[in-house]
Amino acid sequence: MDLISKAPTGPIETRWDRHRFSLKLVNPANKRKHTILVVGSGLAGASAAASLAELGYQVQCFCFQDSPRRAHSIAAQGGINAAKNYHNDGDSIYRLFYDTVKGGDFRSRESNVYRLAQISVAIIDQCVAQGVPFAREYSGYLDNRSFGGAQVSRTFYARGQTGQQLLLGAYQALERQVGAGAVAMFPRTEMLDLIVIDGKARGIVARNLITGKIASHLGDAVVLGTGGYGNVYYLSTNAKGSNATAIWRAHKRGALFANPCFTQIHPTCIPVSGHYQSKLTLMSESLRNDGRVWVPLHKGDRRPPSKIPDDERDYYLERRYPSFGNLVPRDVASRNAKAVCDEGRGVGETSLAVYLDFRDAIARLGPHVIHERYGNLFDMYQRITGEDPYSVPMRIYPAIHYTMGGLWVDYNLMSNVPGLYVIGEANFSDHGANRLGASALMQGLADGYFVLPNTIGDYLAANPLEPVDRNNAAVRDAEAGVARFTRRLLEANGTRSVDSFHRELGQIMWDYCGMSRTAGSLERALSKIPELRDEYWRDVRVVGSGEELNQSLEKAGRVADFFELAELISTDALQRNESCGGHFREEYQTPDGEAARDDENYSYVAAWEFRGVGQMSELHKEPLVFDYVHPTYRSYK
Amino acid sequence: MSSVAVPSVRRAARFYEAPLGKKVVMAVTGMILFGYVVAHLAGNLQVYSADHQQINRYAAALHNPSVAVLLWGVRAMLLLAVALHIIAALQLWNLKRIARPIGYVKKDDVPAAYAARTMIWSGSIILAFVIFHILHLTAGTVLPLEELGPNRPNVRANLIGGFQHPAVAGFYILAMLLLCLHLHHGVWSMFQSVGVSHPRYTLWLKRFSAVSALAIAFANISIPVAVLAGWLTQ
Amino acid sequence: MRLLLHIWRQRNAQEKGRTIRYLAADVNPDMSFLEMLDVLNESLIAKGEEPVAFDHDCREGICGTCGFMINGVAHGPLRGTTLCQLHMRHFHDGEELYLEPWRARAFPVVRDLVVDRSAFDRLISAGGFISASTGSAPDGNAILVPKENAEQAMDAAACIGCGACVAMCPNASASLFMGAKISHLGLLPQGQPERLERVLAMVAQSNEERFGGCTNIGECEAVCPKQIKLDVIARMHRDFLRAGWRRRAF
Structure with a gap:
């Protein structure tokens, strides 16, 4: 299979413009004749559904939550990047492009990233117009901050709730179209299969989560904006409901899965407190602007932090990375936290945590300034842990946060299955091996507001799309397959709950395919996952029926997919014999413990083709070409 | 989201159709009644005047046939305000049962909202009291009223005579305590319902509400207390 | 610690519901309220009983999915906090709690503690x-x-x-x-x-x-x-x- 990226060549500044001009357009009068199915209602899905409806298409939008406003984009705290250069501090579209390619450790497509940086500017304008209450300066101008180690101030924010405000903007735009009759909204409806007819994506099979009814929804194109797959690790910063089912079932219908092993760990999460832990809570990494990360100098030092004198503390990030200090990128901060904990210097009851200390910042700036900057985060920390971070240092530990991998898409955001588009975190396109802080919101909205509405017309205009009959064999076949799958889960009638399996799978993934990986650990993962998966199908217990709201059944289907995806993640991690971005292979590191990339052999996108459950997937490679940003090694020393 | 000009009769109906419209009616009528309560109190307090005929002269001035139109006009307005206030209250009360047909097995309340939640009950008892009060001191059906001449009621004598009955005084005091509760929420609520609110002065509005409710109740209650204690005599 | 829970169980919008008593044993003070229910549900599944349905998603207090009444107070006793962020350290051993769904005509019950x-x-x-x-x-x-x-x-x-x-x-x-x-x-x-x-x-x-x-x-x-x-x-x-x-x- 040839992977045709359709990425334009030539001067990078004009690639998107030239490409857009080359795309076919759908006559305005014909747009309402096309039905587009949008699955997912987060930043990408909601913005796409609203924008497509504004253009005149008939849109159907699906989400498993009770309302599109609940999508997990809502939890993003920090902000959204845009190359506005409002601060006159040397930022530009080119710099944002450069930072993103470099931050992604040279595993993304230059054309895509440049387009993302270009569009970032329009996103801010769009969101302001919608009424997103971005932070303002006293003058009334938009405020910016520097975020996640960026050397320029390009992050726009709305307190610590930027994701919420951007999502509400997109949600309101979507609801406006629902009111206008241009979008039919299907909440509490979960996509369980993709309908492919004559090689083209023509619909989905979905289950109404309240009645349990399984039905097909047909159209001319399917757009997946269903988010990432971090919950394969069980404990992550994702919402409990976040899942890979939509993209995984599409993958099983032929869509290639790209770079699944690129998973991002977020360094500032609240550590696990017990076996009952259901998820991990992230605290914005803006905390690292003023907090200092440390552990005791000596192994097994169990004294309370206030009793440990300064010369017996190891501010290990400041020590190892004098120029970036506590602001090193996420992956570096995370790996170092793991390293010091592995040395036995971790703190807290589980010894799986490091301190994030505001003592010096409070002394320097006063508690009121700290309160102003981080008040809501401090409150959240106190609510969860019962400790007061103004007097006791926070305990933090890394957690799975974002997945850079996803379904493979071309420059038009179309997967290798014609008519199947994938946007936002669900695709692999823009972040390479590692995503910069405040860039996820940017990508989701860029795809939904500005890229997809421009590119989807090219496919619709160029392809004759005959109406699909509900009785088409492919439709009936997909429906029957979903019903069979559901029945199988209900009839397993074993002894263990879905969650107990999910927890165990997560533990395997965290231990053997987590923050750092080795060939040995990955092979162990690859032998344990199929065993556990077989046991799952034998011994899972799903109480209740399929004809009602059954939350265990919903979870059971998602976990079944996680098992298969976990295997693919490990396979991908095992073939990638290098360390880059979120993928760290212990065998491939520099003498001082930094990631060692191998551009000669691994400068490609690994796109996997499904070959059957338990079968080795087939690897296809899309080579990456760097015309502008030439690969260099990251150094934060 | 479109609006077109609507005939004015329909406009009033549509305005009132919204719970919000009913609430505005309650606020406006409440404001009228509040104004009346304040004015009535100002009249009452003249009983403390060293000049024992002061309050009777005031009453005579109100009952002067030359201003009868004004007096009956005000009475009609008050009656209308009371009627609208009650109708809107009952309709809102009914809406609440429509909006929550199945109640909670267990429901806790915010303690500070006690006055707000009991408006319908404090209001009903106050209504009963007002009827009694009119029968007592205006119509004279409860106790015979003394007159100094035509249209010149001997208010001072009637008032002191009435309050010498502990049951009459007791009902009066109870009603004033409930009025205090009613106004404590009601006065602030009037402002809230017509949209007068601002982070900077909402607190002051609430204080004004509490202080005026207490002051009105205290001042009114002082009269029967003074009578019963023997400080205020014929 | 142990808690006695009276939980509203209702199969769907049409059928009538009622409160049923459950004992939550081994409640850890560091659990969130929803994690306490997770543990209860695990024990119900182990007995072959249907778990209590409740809405939840982000468990960070921002998505707005979770929410029901605890002893007649929405989101429970802690002010400014959603259920998912309410931790069991705010309750005491032996406490009796009534869990009920939001009740309003505009919010019909879907199942147990889940409303539309x-x-x-x-x-x-x-x-x-x-x-x-x-x-x-x-x-x-x-x-x-x-x-x-x-x-x-x-x-x-x-x-x-x-x-x-x-x-x-x-x-x-x-x-x-x-x-x-x-x-x-x-x-x-x-x-x-x-x-x-x-x-x-x-x-x-x-x-x-x-x-x-x-x-x-x-x-x-x-x-x-x-x-x-x-x-x-x-x-x-x-x-x-x-x-x-x-x-x-x-």
Whole structure:
């Protein structure tokens, strides 16, 4: 299979413009004749559904939550990047492009990233117009901050709730179209299969989560904006409901899965407190602007932090990375936290945590300034842990946060299955091996507001799309397959709950395919996952029926997919014999413990083709070409 | 989201159709009644005047046939305000049962909202009291009223005579305590319902509400207390 | 610690429900309330009984999915906190708790503690937006927004749409929810052109959904996990009156 990226060549500044001009357009009068199915209602899905409806298409939008406003984009705290250069501090579209390619450790497509940086500017304008209450300066101008180690101030924010405000903007735009009759909204409806007819994506099979009814929804194109797959690790910063089912079932219908092993760990999460832990809570990494990360100098030092004198503390990030200090990128901060904990210097009851200390910042700036900057985060920390971070240092530990991998898409955001588009975190396109802080919101909205509405017309205009009959064999076949799958889960009638399996799978993934990986650990993962998966199908217990709201059944289907995806993640991690971005292979590191990339052999996108459950997937490679940003090694020393 | 000009009769109906419209009616009528309560109190307090005929002269001035139109006009307005206030209250009360047909097995309340939640009950008892009060001191059906001449009621004598009955005084005091509760929420609520609110002065509005409710109740209650204690005599 | 739970069980919207007693043993003070229920559900599944259905998603207090009544208080006893962020250290051993779904005609019970809040979506759909089609926006700094307005708009925009205000309101009114959206958009210059139509449309929709009327009681404000103030309701009333006057709408 040839992977045709359709990425334009030539001067990078004009690639998107030239490409857009080359795309076919759908006559305005014909747009309402096309039905587009949008699955997912987060930043990408909601913005796409609203924008497509504004253009005149008939849109159907699906989400498993009770309302599109609940999508997990809502939890993003920090902000959204845009190359506005409002601060006159040397930022530009080119710099944002450069930072993103470099931050992604040279595993993304230059054309895509440049387009993302270009569009970032329009996103801010769009969101302001919608009424997103971005932070303002006293003058009334938009405020910016520097975020996640960026050397320029390009992050726009709305307190610590930027994701919420951007999502509400997109949600309101979507609801406006629902009111206008241009979008039919299907909440509490979960996509369980993709309908492919004559090689083209023509619909989905979905289950109404309240009645349990399984039905097909047909159209001319399917757009997946269903988010990432971090919950394969069980404990992550994702919402409990976040899942890979939509993209995984599409993958099983032929869509290639790209770079699944690129998973991002977020360094500032609240550590696990017990076996009952259901998820991990992230605290914005803006905390690292003023907090200092440390552990005791000596192994097994169990004294309370206030009793440990300064010369017996190891501010290990400041020590190892004098120029970036506590602001090193996420992956570096995370790996170092793991390293010091592995040395036995971790703190807290589980010894799986490091301190994030505001003592010096409070002394320097006063508690009121700290309160102003981080008040809501401090409150959240106190609510969860019962400790007061103004007097006791926070305990933090890394957690799975974002997945850079996803379904493979071309420059038009179309997967290798014609008519199947994938946007936002669900695709692999823009972040390479590692995503910069405040860039996820940017990508989701860029795809939904500005890229997809421009590119989807090219496919619709160029392809004759005959109406699909509900009785088409492919439709009936997909429906029957979903019903069979559901029945199988209900009839397993074993002894263990879905969650107990999910927890165990997560533990395997965290231990053997987590923050750092080795060939040995990955092979162990690859032998344990199929065993556990077989046991799952034998011994899972799903109480209740399929004809009602059954939350265990919903979870059971998602976990079944996680098992298969976990295997693919490990396979991908095992073939990638290098360390880059979120993928760290212990065998491939520099003498001082930094990631060692191998551009000669691994400068490609690994796109996997499904070959059957338990079968080795087939690897296809899309080579990456760097015309502008030439690969260099990251150094934060 | 479109609006077109609507005939004015329909406009009033549509305005009132919204719970919000009913609430505005309650606020406006409440404001009228509040104004009346304040004015009535100002009249009452003249009983403390060293000049024992002061309050009777005031009453005579109100009952002067030359201003009868004004007096009956005000009475009609008050009656209308009371009627609208009650109708809107009952309709809102009914809406609440429509909006929550199945109640909670267990429901806790915010303690500070006690006055707000009991408006319908404090209001009903106050209504009963007002009827009694009119029968007592205006119509004279409860106790015979003394007159100094035509249209010149001997208010001072009637008032002191009435309050010498502990049951009459007791009902009066109870009603004033409930009025205090009613106004404590009601006065602030009037402002809230017509949209007068601002982070900077909402607190002051609430204080004004509490202080005026207490002051009105205290001042009114002082009269029967003074009578019963023997400080205020014929 | 151990807790005695009385949980509302109801199979679907049609069937009648009732409270059933459960004993939650081995409750750890560091668990969140929902994690305590997870553990209870695991034990129910082990016995072959159907787990208690409850809505939840982000478990970070921002998505607004979770929420039910604990002893008659929406989101439980801790102010400014959603259920998912409420930890068991705020309860004591042997405590008896009643868990009930939000109750309002506009929020029919779907199952157990799960209710249907789509009425909120329809309120937004009626007018809770600014009509800014993609692509038409001027530069973000073209229209200045005074910092104080932006901050106040943000205070109102913090609403997570959980429905606690409706659940707690003795009138089952959605005024805090509507007032928050009307204030958020009405405080920004971008929201001015549609300001009056917005309030009229949302108020009309609220009547259609059979939400009750606000009588300024303030229980919504007391349980709002984002501590949105009653001021937003006053602002809605103000805009409503102004709309009636200016647009001759009613």
